[in-house]
Amino acid sequence: MKKILFILLVFVVASCSKDFEEMNTNTKSPVAVSGETLFTNAQKNLADQLASVNVNTNIWKLWARYITETTYVDEANYDIVNRTQPGNAFRTYYRNVLRDLQESAVIMEEATFAAPEDIAAKANRLAIVEILNVYAYQRLVDMFGDIPYTEALKVDETTTPKYDDAEGIYSDLFSRLNTAIAELDDANGSFGSQDIYYGGDVAMWKKFANSLKLKMAITVADVSSLNPKAAAEAAVTDGVITDASENGTLVYLGASPNTNPLYLDLVASGRHDFVATADIIDTMKFYVDPRMDLYYDLAPGATTQLGGAYGYSNAYDLYSHLTATIEEPTFESMLISVEEVEFYLAEAIERGWAVGGTAEDHYNAGITASIMYWGGDAAAATAYLADANVAYTTAPGANWKEKIGIQSWLASFNRGFIGYTTMRRLDFHTFPQPPQARTDDGSTPVRYTYPIDEQTLNGANLDAAAAAIGGDNMLTKLFWDAN
């Protein structure tokens, strides 16, 4: 009996395991990493989201009328319930871009660097993180209107972040961007090779940031309380992108998983989901646009580009598709470009802002940059600009908005959201309605509705935001979309 008790005792004592906590360690994942690596991941996720044409992820190229669908036409008909694109956008921007940027900054703030170049680069790195924060938040606001901002990314404080007023967010973004620009010092380096956009070139980031500021100012040009004129003028004074070599891009690699998402969606998927729309093809034909061959291929047996009716079923083989250039795995994703900047500048002049040059100069520069970017030559650009329908002074259109709008839209090809936002901002054209439009009156949506997930996970705040913006509807105009 005593022996038994002894054995029992030994066992019980032995069972107070000392290694218990170690057992619960995830031995395959790190607990500490450098902030720079998180920054890179945010860059990659952001660029992927911008480039994608996946119907679950990015449907702006549809809504901007650059392409339409073949068999499954729901997204072209503004169905964003079935595939929950707004929720996917929230997840990508907040979780995969902004959260990693936030973590990156927190780690870098606390890090003590040893190498002198790292110590010198720290301020630049933090400023660049801030610039991408502003870029991502602006995109979110321009998609939805009011969004979680001041309470966002604070999981320990709240899991139901309130939605902030979109105009207030813009105001704060301007201020954050100004601070970041002021912090940038191109005498020092930044991320080096961990920066997969500019390779750590701080001077380039400065141009990127100022171009972003110009873009934001133009977007809210009609909201005088945000002082867009002053912001735009300051940005130009400080220096915006003036050459395609300064474009903010991510150049992809040849091998999966680092190819352009377009390559995956259009080539690797083996699918035939998209064709050109009649809307853009007919427009380009009207302008005899030299970029038509550079944007779209010829359907088998066709002698000219043909576009399908937007939102209807279209046989893939009957219509034009995106060209092989765009389908290359290494094709770059564009965050901000010189032609975009030039069109903003043309617009700024028309609005009476002191950004230098004439509207026509910038208009011509934008068109030329676009043609050159897509592989056209200067002669083609010159000829195009000489056409009475294109030349700034003679081009058709009730006002500058229509002139700049249509050419900006043509130049923004492959940048769905920019094209779509140009449509919203400048209202240059009315396209025919698709047959099964999910909007109440059949017209093109002017915003995403809030994610379905938010209805259940953050319902009270969402309801408040919906009330504040005038209803969570695809046809509720954003605060800057007044005119």
Add this chain to the structure above:
Amino acid sequence: MRKIMFLLALFLFTGMQLVQAQKTVTGKITDAKDGSGIPGVTVLVKGTTIGTISSMDGTYEISFDEKYNVLVYSFVGMGTQEIEVGSQSTIDVKMESGITEIEGAVITALGISREKKSLGYSTQEVSGDDLNTVKNENFVNSISGKVSGVQVKTNSNFGGSTNIIIRGTTSLTGDNQALFVIDGVPVNNSNTNASSQRQGGSGYDYGSAVSDINPDDIESINVLKGAAATALYGSRAANGVIIITTKKGNKVRKGEDAIGITLSSSVTMGIIDKSTFPEYQTGYGAGYGPYYSGGDHPGLFEHIDFDGDGNPDLSVPTTEDASYGEQFDENLMVYQWTSSVPEHEDYGKATPWVNGAKGPIDFFNNAYTFRNSVAVDGGSEKGSYRVSYTNTTQTGIMPNSKLTRNNLSVSGSHEFGKGLTVSSNVNYMNTLTTGRNSTGYSNNILSSYRQWWQTNIDIADMESLYMDLPEGQKRNVTWNPHSLSDGTPEYWDNFYWSRYENYTTDVRDRILGNVQADWKITDYLSILGRASVDYYSSIQEERLAVGSTSRRWGISRLDAGSGYSRYNYNFRETNFDIMANFTKNLTKDLSLNAIVGWNVRRTNINTIYASTNGGLVVPQLYAVSNSINPVNAPVEGSRIYGVDGIYASASLGYKNFLYVDATIRRDHASTLPEESSSYFYPSVAASYIFSQHLKADWLSFGKVRVNYAEVGNSAPFASIYDVYSKPSPFGSTPMFSVPSVKNNINLMPERTKSIEAGIEMMFLQKRVGFDFAVYKTNTIDQILPVSVSTATGYSYKYVNSGEIENKGIELAVFATPMRRDNFSWDVRLNFSKNTNEVLSLYDDVDNLVLGSYQGGITINATVGEAYGTIKGTDYVYVDPEDRNSDKIINGNNGRYLRSAKSDETIGNITPDFNMGLTNTFTFFKNFRFSFLLDWQKGGSVFSLDHWYGDATGLYKFSEENNDLGNPRRDPIVLIDPSTGDHSAANIDPSSGGIINSGVIPVLDAAGNPTGEYEENAMRIRANWYGTDGYGVSPNARFVYDASYLKLREMSLTYVLPKEILGEGFFKGASFSLVGSNIWIIFKNLPDADPEAGLSSGNLQGFQSGVMPTTRNFGFNVNLQF
């Protein structure tokens, strides 16, 4: 049953026979009813602890001191007899048999045998015969309808997983599956199905690990339902326990024939139940509507000059995977997909435009299962053994699907003297499965058949164009080519290609075993030590052949046109138990049974997943190294769990009518923060056998019981500390990311509190009886990765929060309405109603998304509702509070309005109740006929199959006539087309189209709604994909009631009578004709089995591309030598 008693009795009396004796009595104990010998009857010398038990044939021999004079014969369920010995040296005893099942001894938690009447909680047994007569690939399927309080959801996937829940869902996001314990060894029943697979993404159902257990080795199972019954197991048994007792050899007396051989063989054939497969329309072929040519046949293409005559020829729009196209007309010659395939006889030819001669149903084969087993058992005075081997070979209804399982089981025990008995049980299982069916939406043949299909396809063409091509020349020639000039598959591969080229293989090798030593130290104290291991290694391989359509593949989940992936999963769980058992009569009336024990559990799971990247270089070489792009780093997983538990229990019995049990267990779990990693769970139970005091002729037995228990539960692995995830680097630039789940350093154990009361009664000499239980279970402080707004930067956050309440009643009734010499009729009924309510979640969150599905559907836990609300878009009703009020239709387009929000509650997966009814008829003692009806009332299921299939014009209803008696697909004919008015007044009687039933708002002169409604009369076209389904209908339209009534099992068994067998070679023989899932007598879900689904687990209530159910018929032979 008696065998178990025999073993137990052996166990209890081992080591008690060493007493010096002066007098010997021999005899035979027989059943008063049929005269057969009863083994295992305890024979005790009154006033001593001297005793023995009767042998296999009922004989016994006992020696004792002459001063004692009374022998006590007892057998559980047969009462006790005392006989004065006097001068007799031979005493034969007849014992009255009762209904042993309800009063006998049962195996309870930790393998402790208890008299059932003494238990203060609910358990229910199923005998091996009841499980095995009608065999299933997974024996868990055989439990359905046989135990109250247990909900079994079989699923029709080949080798697929089975969901088994006892007394409702208690954990919001944790595992709710019952724990299986085989001979004291916990058996892992995890399923490795990916989270995306469970939510309808492409993948496979790799089945439940517990299906490895050979049903032929099961002697009986006992279901411990409530927390009080399972409290000794600690946290892991919070969901109830299924205790499996395997067959063992029997110890015999010296000189007896010790060896027995059992051979059994069965063959089963499964035939598709057509009520679980689509009924197709047969009038119209490929297309999404009349879009393609402008001519006489707008549903067909005519832009290809196929025969070279300069004129465009009519051809089928082969890219279109829908059947809203041209009406069939055998005189209409068109170019079809086969026209461009050189190997096909229709090459270059136009063929009649007709419905496919062989439709999807002809794709399937009959399923066959062959099962052969041999078991040898035997024993000596000192020990016993049993060896069994079973081979199961199963082919599924899909071509190229096969499951082979080998089970080898060895068990034995030996008595070493001085009270020490050592026993061991080792099982080796090997399961090899080839060609599992895809599940979910993408790349699933069934989602084509149910959602995206052309009714003009002849399956025979697909078959011959794959099967008849010589090896090496096989191509992916599909019905869905990009065009007639470009045979690249558009969305769907040739289905034979899919089955024979893109097949899965998976194998699992498993060893499950234990060694146990029982040491009877004195007559009141014994010690048990046990070491057990459950180890398996499995590999799952998936293939995508060069030439297939692209799909998301491998680690990156990026599109690739070919590929290979492998998932190695190694599991090991060890348990060490030591338990001291003290049993003594404290006074004449008061008995005590006390147990103290200690358990050490370690679980180690190691996984690695590797895949090709971007495709295969060399076709048909399925190796990770054969990758086009450099491979992504394999995904490694390493999880170690440890739980140390100490426990104690005490049972007091007073005069055999009042029993009180108390248990306590303390667990120390490795997955919780140190300061909260140890926790206690107590239980207390009492039972009172009132029939001891309420003597009445009509009452044979009566007992009431009541209990209270708490059980805890620890956290998932590594959910305390935050780590970073590592995406593939961008070239040579490393990247890290914050993961999607926010861990929590402050986690506490979750806790379930339950109370239960029950009453058991038997009447009329135990011919009728029932067991009724009521219970209430509250699970609080749940550890859950609650979904959070992604604006937090995370998708989930671990919290301790939320409460679920389960309240329910269970009723098990048995009766023998008729008992004659040559006929008896037995009835057993099991009824369970569980009411589940989510009481709270997290902060002010009142909804937790458990799963998100295509179609915008979510499965949720919603405060104030039962677990598993289905949410999506609903109709808009005239009375928003009343879903039975009229549905509002958009007056502009004649379509149903859809709710503005997508989180309307449109269903709930939890059923109202389940009931099983077994009737057994015995004729001439040798024939037994039995059938089981299984009924589920309520629960909802969303059908993605109809969500899409009703839009693509596949189903029968879409070609039926409309209210005017015309084919609904005919165009709408307006009397005055110039007005465009689609209301009744302007519709020609010859018109096609349909009118959605509902109301439209009445507008005033200014066009504003008046608040009044009128009957909708607007006719809409019904000849295109925009008529119904995913594009235009609310989700609620495709939520169906999941009720069913099934004839689950039927069997006719003939046992060869002893007279025929004689004393010869055969000791026994029986033959059975059996059937399972024979008839779905009633269901509300069209074209599918309401039980069909994606996987076991918490996410149910969603169907996409589900397999049809088979009716299974079989024949069993069982021979004993």
